[in-house]
Amino acid sequence: MIRRIVAASAALAISASLAHAQEVKVGVNLPYTGIGAEFAQLIDRGMEMYLKLNADKVKPYKITLIKRDAKNPGGADAKIVTQELLTQEKVDILAGWVYSPNAIASAPIVTAGKKLSVIMNAGTAHITNMSPYYVRTSFSMWHAGYAIGEAAAKQLKAKTAVVGYTDFPPGKDSLAAFKRSFEANGGKVIDEIPMGGAGAVPDMTPFFQRAKDKKPDVFFVFVPAGDHAAAVTKTYGALGMRQAGIKLIGPGDITQDTKLQAMGDAAVGLITMHHYHADLDNAENKRFVAAWKKEYGANTTPDFMAVGGYDGMALIAHVVQQLKGNIDTDKALASIKGWKFNSPRGPISVDPDTRDIIMNEYLSEVVKGSDGKLHQKVIGKIDNVKDACKAQKIAPCA
Amino acid sequence: MSVFPTATDHPAARALAGRHRLRLWEPLPWLLALAFYVAFPTYLGFGTDLLVTILFAISLDLVLGYAGIVTLGHAAFFGAGAYTVGMLAFHGIWAEPITSLIAAAAVAALVGLLSGLVLLRTTGLTLLMLTLCTMALLEEAANLAHDWTGGFDGLPSIAIPPLFGLFEFNPLYPNTQYLYALGVLFICFVFVRVLVYSPFGQSLTGIRENTLRMHAVGAPVRMRLIVCYTISAAIAGIAGGLWAQANAYVNLSTLGLDRAATVLIILVLGGYGRLYGAFVGAVAYMVLSHLLAKIYPTAWQLGLGLLLVIIALFARGGILGVGETLLRWFGRRRPSP
Numbered sequence: 001m002i003r004r005i006v007a008a009s010a011a012l013a014i015s016a017s018l019a020h021a022q023e024v025k026v027g028v029n030l031p032y033t034g035i036g037a038e039f040a041q042l043i044d045r046g047m048e049m050y051l052k053l054n055a056d057k058v059k060p061y062k063i064t065l066i067k068r069d070a071k072n073p074g075g076a077d078a079k080i081v082t083q084e085l086l087t088q089e090k091v092d093i094l095a096g097w098v099y100s101p102n103a104i105a106s107a108p109i110v111t112a113g114k115k116l117s118v119i120m121n122a123g124t125a126h127i128t129n130m131s132p133y134y135v136r137t138s139f140s141m142w143h144a145g146y147a148i149g150e151a152a153a154k155q156l157k158a159k160t161a162v163v164g165y166t167d168f169p170p171g172k173d174s175l176a177a178f179k180r181s182f183e184a185n186g187g188k189v190i191d192e193i194p195m196g197g198a199g200a201v202p203d204m205t206p207f208f209q210r211a212k213d214k215k216p217d218v219f220f221v222f223v224p225a226g227d228h229a230a231a232v233t234k235t236y237g238a239l240g241m242r243q244a245g246i247k248l249i250g251p252g253d254i255t256q257d258t259k260l261q262a263m264g265d266a267a268v269g270l271i272t273m274h275h276y277h278a279d280l281d282n283a284e285n286k287r288f289v290a291a292w293k294k295e296y297g298a299n300t301t302p303d304f305m306a307v308g309g310y311d312g313m314a315l316i317a318h319v320v321q322q323l324k325g326n327i328d329t330d331k332a333l334a335s336i337k338g339w340k341f342n343s344p345r346g347p348i349s350v351d352p353d354t355r356d357i358i359m360n361e362y363l364s365e366v367v368k369g370s371d372g373k374l375h376q377k378v379i380g381k382i383d384n385v386k387d388a389c390k391a392q393k394i395a396p397c398a
Numbered sequence: 399m400s401v402f403p404t405a406t407d408h409p410a411a412r413a414l415a416g417r418h419r420l421r422l423w424e425p426l427p428w429l430l431a432l433a434f435y436v437a438f439p440t441y442l443g444f445g446t447d448l449l450v451t452i453l454f455a456i457s458l459d460l461v462l463g464y465a466g467i468v469t470l471g472h473a474a475f476f477g478a479g480a481y482t483v484g485m486l487a488f489h490g491i492w493a494e495p496i497t498s499l500i501a502a503a504a505v506a507a508l509v510g511l512l513s514g515l516v517l518l519r520t521t522g523l524t525l526l527m528l529t530l531c532t533m534a535l536l537e538e539a540a541n542l543a544h545d546w547t548g549g550f551d552g553l554p555s556i557a558i559p560p561l562f563g564l565f566e567f568n569p570l571y572p573n574t575q576y577l578y579a580l581g582v583l584f585i586c587f588v589f590v591r592v593l594v595y596s597p598f599g600q601s602l603t604g605i606r607e608n609t610l611r612m613h614a615v616g617a618p619v620r621m622r623l624i625v626c627y628t629i630s631a632a633i634a635g636i637a638g639g640l641w642a643q644a645n646a647y648v649n650l651s652t653l654g655l656d657r658a659a660t661v662l663i664i665l666v667l668g669g670y671g672r673l674y675g676a677f678v679g680a681v682a683y684m685v686l687s688h689l690l691a692k693i694y695p696t697a698w699q700l701g702l703g704l705l706l707v708i709i710a711l712f713a714r715g716g717i718l719g720v721g722e723t724l725l726r727w728f729g730r731r732r733p734s735p
Contacts, residue, residue, distance in 0.1 A: 075647060109569045
């Protein structure tokens with residue numbers, strides 16, 4: 001009798017561990033409601049798109065997404081979501097984080113919970129330093145900001161620049177990154193203009209007039225993706241800055257694919273540096289964009305946020321395969337170090353020292369296509385860009 | 399028994415004298431809170447947030463429900479308390495939990511006193527706008543003073559030493575945080591309960607009901623309002639400090655309109671001027687939104703919105719008001735013995 005019980009319980013234990021090996025639970029922490037809902041939807045669709053397009057890369061394992069609403073950038077709700085995903089759902093991996101303050105607030109829990117946590121958007125540079133379990137598949141503000149400083153000086157042959165930025169951490173990061181590399185390459189930033197906060201879109205005219213009066217070669221602008229960006233192109237056109245010979249440049253946040261068409265012809269000629277836009281010419285991206293339009297409608301488009309979710313899921317699938325569905329966090333962290341992936345944004349990998357992404361940055365110009373729509377044409381490329389803030393150990397990242 | 403009832407015998411006098419007595423059901427919320435601790439060990443993070451919100455709502459009830467001061471900027475004091483705890487701990491000046499909370503209360507009270515001296519000269523819409531402005535000014539100050547406050551990103555990972563040197567604040571299993579918040583809430587609640595039934599509390603209700611008459615009977619109206627506003631600010635500051643300690647970080651959301659508006663909704667939902675309205679409102683609002691958000695992460699606000707519309711349309715006294723009406727209704731229908 002006792003032997004039978006032992007045998008039965010052993011069989012049960014084995015089947016339980018097999019069942020565990022088959023299913024991997026991923027807790028998703030995204031702001032599905034409120035002002036971040038639009039971004040959460042893009043990232044969510046990016047993740048789902050990966051699972052749909054690459055079902056063969058997940059088999060024989062099953063990745064279950066447990067989605068929770070992080071609600072707002074306040075941090076407290078995101079923190080409770082993280083805590084409950086870890087203690088109630090007992091997830092194997094965490095993913096998501098649109099807002100940097102939420103990722104910062106969640107850091108102590110992520111550290112205490114000891115689970116691989118894939119950041120799919122939040123871009124404040126030093127976040128990955130805050131917990132050894134954070135891995136980022138999106139970007140840091142320094143990727144584009146640093147790269148465009150170099151490109152502005154070398155490729156656009158600019159000598160002087162004015163910087164206009166939205167006065168919150170990503171804006172300040174962008175300013176610091178651009179200034180550092182632009183001046184290292186012989187340029188000079190002659191004015192820095194804070195242009196209001198991230199909460200509401202200000203009237204851009206006085207800021208742009210001040211920039212115009214300084215007569216720089218380029219006007220570097222960082223504003224949050226979304227409605228701020230539309231105001232930027234409009235004001236640039238209205239003040240006749242192009243005719244005055246001032247080029248408008250910025251990171252790709254200001255030409256987010258989902259907002260590009262609404263900007264109209266004023267956006268033509270805009271030069272941006274970013275790791276992704278939907279017009280990138282590579283096979284992987286063509287497949288991605290075509291599948292997206294088929295799934296969500298011809299008028300929709302993926303953008304850099306969607307690709308952050310897509311690549312994050314690719315990383316998770318890789319970890320699941322490497323560990324055969326048994327997610328041990330230390331092994332998972334070890335397995336991402338040699339990870340290389342052919343993403344819609346080109347080849348990417350994760351820096352083993354900083355757990356931040358290494359990717360190409362593309363210098364692109366907005367052009368009007370023969371179809372009457374706006375497109376982004378790649379006019380330059382920098383390969384394998386690391387987060388310069390951590391690579392050079394600049395103040396907040398040191 | 400004399401023909402003429404003496405002052406203490408009169409039913410009204412008895413009702414007044416007996417108002418503050420402990421009722422049989424009053425220990426119930428506290429027993430429920432302890433039962434929650436035992437029954438839902440994985441929900442304690444949410445539970446702690448709930449207790450802090452109740453405390454914040456109680457502080458608002460004091461000014462809004464009892465003194466009738468209409469404010470939309472109460473998060474100013476919550477944030478002042480949170481940043482006091484956060485900045486003291488982050489810059490390595492002082493981190494001991496309980497004394498930090500006292501400091502938070504003191505700073506928030508000071509902010510309340512200084513702003514109250516100016517604001518409480520006004521009433522109605524002007525007052526509403528000025529409270530909003532005070533909060534917005536503090537928020538922008540916290541945003542700009544990046545070196546001290548961490549700006550938009552906030553102050554991350556504040557190290558809070560163990561409570562009484564014994565109980566660790568574990569971020570993953572916030573048992574200590576929950577019981578600590580419960581203890582602080584209890585002490586503050588007892589204080590507020592004594593306060594509102596005291597002659598001082600009675601005079602606040604008088605001011606709310608008829609300011610002119612209170613002037614006429616010689617009550618120092620403005621002084622009373624300022625004192626009440628300052629006390630309320632101190633309690634909101636304690637709530638903010640508690641929030642900062644439980645979450646181990648502070649950011650601009652502590653000073654935001656979102657927080658001020660939510661607590662107002664919670665109080666109206668539960669029923670203001672009722673002492674327990676804060677409990678009922680916070681539990682109803684937060685439990686509902688938490689559970690709905692879990693089931694429908696993208697559309698939970700719809701359910702919450704419907705509830706608020708129904709309360710606003712049909713139940714002016716909030717949930718407690720509905721309860722009282724029902725009790726009265728049943729009481730009337732019951733055949734007299």
